[in-house]
Amino acid sequence: MAPRKHKPVFTPPPQDLRRRAVNFTKGFRLKLAPEELRKLEEVVERASDALSQDVAGKLRLLRAALEDVAAADTRADTAMRALRTLSLEIKGMGGMFKYPLLTAFAKSLNDFVKTIDQPTPIQLDIIAAQIDALYVVLARQIQGDGGRTERELLQALRQATAKYKNPARDTAD
Template sequence: MRNKPQFIPNRGELKRKAVNYKTGMEIKLDEATLKKMEQLVENSSAEFLSETVASLKGLREALGRAATEPSARKEVLDHIREEAFQIKGMGGVFGYPLLTEFSKSLHDFLKELEDLDELQQEIVSIHVDTLYVVVSHKIKGSGGPLEAQLRASLKAAVDKAKPGTKPAQ
């Protein structure tokens, strides 16, 4: 037989720990502070794009290594997985949800893989190219019809190359 649940009353500790509890500070930001914060995000956005381009160049080099050195594929796979995860996490912060979406697609594709065969390397390469397009054209938001078509094509390619599926002959 189960015991009845015990309800513990809220002691208000969380409220006391809140930033404005003791000081009575207003949570609303004034115009100057808001502008300063927006400028900071804008400056950081340019740096993010620059770092993303460098990261994508590194992914392109890693793919080249995977193609020429089969023994390096595991290391390359781990590297690409980590970079995709990083880009996925930061894309939305700076207003690039397509970067997040395509990086998530890449990360999810690589999640179960232990090696990269030629077809899988090609799928990774297509993802990297897609990410380059988003960054180089600074596509903010979810894009338009062209991006929707790109999204569908990328999904179809990923589905063909998933482990355990055989390409049509």
């Protein structure tokens, strides 16, 4: 006999939970005042400098990993894992700090490298182009979705990754 299906019942939280969650003596209210919003934006702006430094470090590591993969030495497997991990980390960082284009390029790179075990020369070129695009976004501090050129480059990289990705790994992930 099949179990009976019940509709979910949503219970509103008690008022004392709201009182405990919102601290009126410290921190911020539920609806931010312009002054509070400005303070938060300043914190994010200061963190953006740290973001640039952090992403720049990750980009250097990406470039070094790409060189190890291209050399096809004993570190190639570890370097491919590093490419996957670093691109995923950069992807997660971009949108938080008004760099959705950084996120888009990092996502494109991550989607591509997660389907590859040992890249072919053309795949290495595509990976290098994506890393270069990440460098440009960071160096020029391109916020938002960039302009027409950036959108066209992103689209071209997506087409290249779709054409040259390793279809054998797609079904495994």
